[in-house]
Amino acid sequence: MFTIGDFAQYGRVSARMLRHYDAIGLLRPARTDPVSGYRFYEAAQLARLNRIIALKDLGFSLQQVGAILAEEVSVPELRGMLRLRQAELEAARTAADARLAQVEARLRTIESEGRMSADDVVVKRTGTVLLAELSGTAASYGPEDIGPVITPLYAELCRLLETAGVTPAGPGLAYYEDVPEPSGGSGRPAEGSDGKDAIVVHAGMVITEEALAKAGATVGDASGRPGTPAATGLDFDVVTLPGLDGAATVVHRGPMSRILPTAQNLAHWIDANGYRSAGYARELYLECPPDQEKWVTEIQEPVVRA
Numbered sequence: 001m002f003t004i005g006d007f008a009q010y011g012r013v014s015a016r017m018l019r020h021y022d023a024i025g026l027l028r029p030a031r032t033d034p035v036s037g038y039r040f041y042e043a044a045q046l047a048r049l050n051r052i053i054a055l056k057d058l059g060f061s062l063q064q065v066g067a068i069l070a071e072e073v074s075v076p077e078l079r080g081m082l083r084l085r086q087a088e089l090e091a092a093r094t095a096a097d098a099r100l101a102q103v104e105a106r107l108r109t110i111e112s113e114g115r116m117s118a119d120d121v122v123v124k125r126t127g128t129v130l131l132a133e134l135s136g137t138a139a140s141y142g143p144e145d146i147g148p149v150i151t152p153l154y155a156e157l158c159r160l161l162e163t164a165g166v167t168p169a170g171p172g173l174a175y176y177e178d179v180p181e182p183s184g185g186s187g188r189p190a191e192g193s194d195g196k197d198a199i200v201v202h203a204g205m206v207i208t209e210e211a212l213a214k215a216g217a218t219v220g221d222a223s224g225r226p227g228t229p230a231a232t233g234l235d236f237d238v239v240t241l242p243g244l245d246g247a248a249t250v251v252h253r254g255p256m257s258r259i260l261p262t263a264q265n266l267a268h269w270i271d272a273n274g275y276r277s278a279g280y281a282r283e284l285y286l287e288c289p290p291d292q293e294k295w296v297t298e299i300q301e302p303v304v305r306a
Helices: 004-011 015-023 043-057 062-070 075-111 143-164 209-214 260-272
Strands: 039-041 122-124 129-138 172-178 199-206 237-241 247-253 275-277 282-287 296-305
Touching: 004 015, 004 039, 004 043, 015 039, 043 062, 043 075, 075 143, 129 143, 143 199, 199 237, 247 260, 260 275, 260 296
Parallel strands: none
Antiparallel strands: 122 247, 129 199, 129 237, 172 199, 172 282, 247 296, 275 296, 282 296
């Protein structure tokens, strides 16, 4: 048997914690000296201690830990519970990191108010492109809602292109639209679960008809309307995206989670130079290395004279 001090050392916990576990009936000593009151533990009790600490570290209360252990769950069941709790905590951490990124972007915007440079804004025409794309719906146009939707879309699109043997001919290009109104609707945009206006996210990659032909697919848009997905027989859509007659463009450097200062810089320029926005901005991903701090994205906002 081990003294409480030795057992605490092997379990990497404090003796005070073991006394507390004894007091609440969570981990009783194997023997308690009736005269001195000293507690003694057996090596086999380390297994229960390990379960207690693992469950507690994953956020379960001691009362919940006791209830779980009382059910005598098997090791596979315990592993499944721990993995589920681990996934929940990782999701919460990811959400917290995203919120912190948005706070940082908002602070940078506030700090730069009154001294935003618009020297790099250029108005130009953009060309028509053929896109392979996947689409999804985001709760709002905010980066905190766009990111969780567009990131997996691009991951899946790249996988599908590789499987089909279609090599992209240019960078990624994302564009956005309001969610179509349901027939007989109120005339207002659809709303996300938190009351914000939901939008459709299109994650596209520039391709060529030649690359599609090599993959055994052809572009056949029966509707004849630009921007309508074409039937190809592949697991992704193919869209002919019309160019913009006038786009106010600016280069954003860094992750898209920090796009706010760049977008508001562009808004100041548009307002100051006699233009108005004519729709959602497009995002042309010029450079997307693994380190997002090195990303280079051209923001293309359609504009017309005010």
